[in-house]
Amino acid sequence: MTDQRSFARNAIAFSLAVIACCALTVTIMLLAGSPAVQPQRVLDQDALARAVLNNVESDDSFAKPPTIDDVACPASIPVEAGREFECNVVGVGDGNSSGHAWVKVKIKDDQGTLSLD
Structure with a gap:
């Protein structure tokens, strides 16, 4: 038992x-x-700054080409298709221009593909 x-x-x-x-x-x-x-998921800040910098390098409003340190973008941008924001590029002007540019950034898809204007 x-x-x-x-x-x-x-x-x-x-x-x-x-x-x-x-x-x-x-x-x-x-x-x-x-x-x-x-x-x-958020955008890589360094890659975002490089993309913005590549978009304004040929801009004539800068006396000398801006560097990656001159790019200011919002931090921790979530990767969401359709999200839009602006980045600021402040460099050295040539006396006739400000050396300042705004770049409009749009996230095109959930993979983080960007459109820059």
């Missing part, structure tokens, strides 16, 4: 352990797939 009780206790304990593991696995899978848990 004690062998049957011991077997029953072990079977119940094993079953509860399996159920607990399954519940933990399902909870982890739900949390991992939740958008609130996934980190939000």
Whole structure:
């Protein structure tokens, strides 16, 4: 009789352990797939600054070509198709011009493809 009780206790304990593991696995899978848990993708600031700089390098309003340090863009821009913002390029003017340019940036798709005007 004690062998049957011991077997029953072990079977119940094993079953509860399996159920607990399954519940933990399902909870982890739900949390991992939740958008609130996934980190939000943002634009790479250096790549954005280089793209903006390439867009204004040929601009005649600068006495000397601006550098990457002259580019100011908003920080931590989420990668969302259709999002628009502006970056500012402040360099050295030539006396007749300011050495200042605004570049309008639009995110074209969820991959972070940019359109610059």
